[in-house]
């Protein structure tokens with residue numbers, strides 16, 4: 001994933017949370033110039049920033065919402081293809097009801113795939129070390145699947 005794509009995801013999540021670059025920087029103990037650099041594709045967050053960044057922008061964001069097991073309408077189809085999981089959803093992707101992101105959580109990191117309204121709800125994530133797949137429906141909340 002190129003730095004601009006990562007930067008766009010950081011900016012969208014930060015704005016969803018209603019934080020300024022300065023406020024996010026303060027929570028992560030970095031300068032607002034650093035946050036600006038990430039968001040404009042001028043560089044990747046340092047590996048040591050990934051966990052606090054994910055905690056601040058993702059997990060804290062959904063802390064008040066219950067993480068659910070997927071129901072029938074949100075059950076992903078997950079195929080193992082070589083060293084990846086190929087994940088598809090039979091879920092609406094309209095402007096007002098869509099899966100907004102998928103996060104593959106491993107013990108050593110998080111891979112986040114942003115999905116968009118009117119886009120295809122399909123993606124690939126690396127298989128090795130992935131223990132949980134989290135995904136968020138903008139109407140129905142956060143879901144989690146435990147992987148083998």
Ligand SMILES: [Fe+2]
Pocket residue numbers: 074091097098137138139140
């Ligand atoms: Fe939904």
